[in-house]
Amino acid sequence: MNRDLRELLEDGTPTAEAIDNFIAERAFPLADARGVTFIYRGEAETVLLRHWVYGLPSSQALERVPDTDLWYRFIELPPRSRIEYKFDVVSDEQNHWITDPLNPLTAEDPFGRNSVCRAFGYERPVWTLPETGSRPGVIEALNLHSRHLEGPREVLCYLPARFRRSRRYPLLVVHDGADFLRFADLRAVLDNLIERLEIPPMIVAMTQAGDRLQEYAGDARHAGFIAEELLPTLQRKLPLEDNPSRRALMGASFGAVASLATAWLYPGVFDRLLLLSGSFAFSDIGPHRRGPAFDPVVEFMNRFRMRPGRPARRVYLACGIYESLIYENRSIVPLLQDNDIQVRFHEVRDGHNWENWRDRLRDGLSWLFPGPLWMIYE
Amino acid sequence: MTIRAMLGPQRDTPSLAPLLERIGLAGPACAVTAGWQEREGELQDLDQHMPGKTIDLELYRRAEDVFARDPVFHEAYRERQQRLREMQRLYRRRLDHTMAAVRELELETGSADLVQNERRAAMRALRTLDRQHLRRIRGLLDSFNARLDPVNHGIIAEHRREIAGQLGGCPILLIAGGHVEILLNRLRLFGVAELLEEQAIIAWSAGAMAIADQVVLFHDDPAQGSGIAEVADAGLGLVHGVVPLPHASHRLRLGDERRVALFSRRFLPARCLTLDPGASLVWRDGQMISVNSVFNMTRRGRLRPVTPV
Known part of the structure; x- marks a missing residue:
């Protein structure tokens, strides 16, 4: 007491x-x-x-x-x-x-x-706060028709403050992007981290699934949409760096599965992954116990675990130790490392929720895309 | 009479106009904003604070032009930069260990006299490493200049003549901040320092770092990496004996006496000076004549206000 x-x-x-x-x-x-x-x-x-x-x-x-x-x-x-x-x-x-x-x-x-x-000692990181005086980026809607997903898709594109068409930018594709904006203050986080020079100015494409339990569960149609439709559209319309190491996929929970699956199905396209509390359920033997929504995830993860290959060169993973998924997330780390992938894994005292994912963004993004902090003194 | 001034960051607390008024300088001015890279020449904010006209020397654009039109020179330049990066990487390897020894010995609690000897030796090793690195950088730059003589090199020489013409009509040269290496490399590429006559130089943030004797990069709490300050380049040496530290309050743990003392002792006899927003330092003919809100990091880990001599 x-x-x-x-x-x-x-x-x-x-x-x-x-x-x-x-x-x-x-x-x-x-x-x-x-x-x-x-x-x-x-x-x-x-x-x-x-x-x-x-x-x-x-x-x-x-x-x-x-x-x-x-x-x-x-x-x-x-x-x-x-x-x-x-x-x-x-x-x-x-x-x-x-x-x-x-x-x-x-x-x-x-x-x-x-x-x-x-709990005692927790403080909300200052770089997650809106209205800190950072120069704001802008968000523009991009509409495209997806042949893979058989319908129109709206993607929100974050363009950093002082955006120039004459310059080339790294690309981050965020699954559940609108939710990240609403529940994890993604826009303020990007504005702040760019202002603090901890990440470079980047273009962030935020997608939102129709039926995420289906599309994000290792579905090849979703991967096709991202790699064959969204990426070429973005490359046509925006000044992106032409280098896989300057392209990342990010997602939380099922969004992390979608990110991993896309990189796995299209190796060498996205060389950076930011995976938060991934729903990486698998079964070594016998049926899994996570309910029918996880059936396609388990099927994908079992295939992935059998033949992981090298979907990316650098992967940041984080998971709360108060989540049941901590076991699956810990399990995937050696699998990736054994395939010559640079992995950073962060266990935190938090749960399966958006503020946990928000609090991980500085560590993850600045590791995947180090900013010019050391060199720029404005 | 030569005037040299260093200012803190100008974005939120512009102090340029009051400084010019205080020391009785008026435009027109030439500006170097190459550290802003592709935003070079966007002088709207600067114009608000400058009483006269400002001409950007466009060093970033000019360098791009040189690289595009002279691929042979560009390749040699790229090789030099690659070698400098490799030297920096190797220096960091040694620096991590050397700094670890200094920090570990600071916490050591053995016989006072023996520990003190080891602490001094560890600090000497750190200072030697920094000096050796700086010497090697200077050596590499000198050998590049001796081999290619860039300032008299075809396209560079053309640009340099234009720059000299622009500078000739301006009593003031402003050097803005931004990317310190890019800024410094462009200033060096066109030999701007050698073109100066009586111009007053007013430099802020990375600009201030570029005109000092050496460039020290620093941040105590970076998002990634160890946060060990490192010597990164030789400066233009237009102001001697100081290590300017822009955004010091934001980048350094100035309340941590142990860290401040270590930083200060490492770069002695140069004085490590904070350059926060609103700060300014002015020298006339090498003599400090005016100071505002600048602090010296002392050997004992304190901050002492700097006063004119």
Whole structure:
């Protein structure tokens, strides 16, 4: 239990006023070097902490302080961790999943909004913040018809600040690009990292799938779209460097599978990969246990693992240790290294979520595309 | 009378116009913006702060023209640059280990007198390495110049005559920041320093680095790499005895006395001077006459305000 809370409770049942003061003076949840104490205040039959930390029970009941409407739950959480959670408040036998009313920090994803718990020592990196005074890039929509995917596709193209047609730029293709913009502040991250000279000015093409569970699951049609349709279109319309080592694919979760699959099916086209929390499910023997959506992923990954080849020369991987996918991500590292691929693998105390992926972008992008920081003094 | 001035970065805190007024200089001015590369010559921001007309010497464009029209020279130049890069890579290999020895010995807790001896020896090794590297760079540049005599070389000589003409009508030469190697190489390629007569030189950021005796690259917390400052080139030597450090507050951990002291001792007797936004230093005939918001990194790891002599 957090020390402040213990002091509040050590003299018996606190008054409502004492609880009011306790809450008014603190930020929640309460984080210290040992872990985090979650606090809820309100009438309920039961309050449950719901989180997605692999390895811990995903539902943990908060304890009620007798004769009060104050609830708490302590969990051990190593320093610098970051997790997302909700409260499941049960009243009148109804479950209500809510964000933590005492915590203003939330994160969005395509499925809604969660509360964010920052453990002791975690700080949001300054280079992820919008409005830092960095020169802004612009985003333009590019429409093309895909023969492989049998329909129109809109791709958002980020052009860096001070973009020149007379100059040539490296290319980054981002799967789930609109989600990266919305949930992972990709635009601010690019503006800031370019401004800080930590990555070179680059063109970023952001794609969005129709049915991502199908297109991103090692589907050859998606790979064909990226390598045979999108890349040549971008090369025609934008001043790109003509060198595979200056082209990267990036994606998270299924988007990482799509990136790997595209590079594997078209070796030598994209020599850089940035793979975040890849859904690299595979089976050594027998059926896998991840549900039908993973069937095509497992089929692709098993084929890949059998004959990995050299889909890229440099691969940055990161995965949260609070994700179930940490096992699969750890497994792929030696496989890539054995095939003479430079690999950097980063395990972090975070989960399968967009803010985790956002926080990895500086490490990943600056390793794949080192910026001119050392040489430029403006 | 020669005026030399170094300024901090100009983007957010332009200090050029007040400086010119303070030291009684007025345009027209020539400008070198080759460090901006393909943005060379975009002087809109600069024009706002310059009382008179500014002419860009277009060294970046001129160099591209030389390379395009003289492939033989271009190939020789490329070879030189390749060799310099290779020298830098090898220097870094030694630098990593030499610096590791210095840092490890700083934390050593043995007999004070013995440890002190080893610390001094480690620092001597580091300084020797830097000096040796700088000597080799100068040697390579000298041998290139002796072999090809670039400033009197066909197309370069044509451009140089034009540059001399432009400089002749300007009492001020502005040297902007940007990519320090590209800037310095263009200044050297056209022998700009040798064309100067009475012009006042006002240089900021990478420009300030280029006119010093040596170019030291630095960042304590780069996104990648070890963050060990490195000697990268010989400067033009138009200002002696200082290592200018643009964006020092942003790039260096100035509150870390151990790091500051190490940086300072490494480059002695040169003085390591912070050049943050708003900072300025002016010399007249080699004598420092005006200083604003510049700090000297001391041997003890402190920052001491610089004052005119």
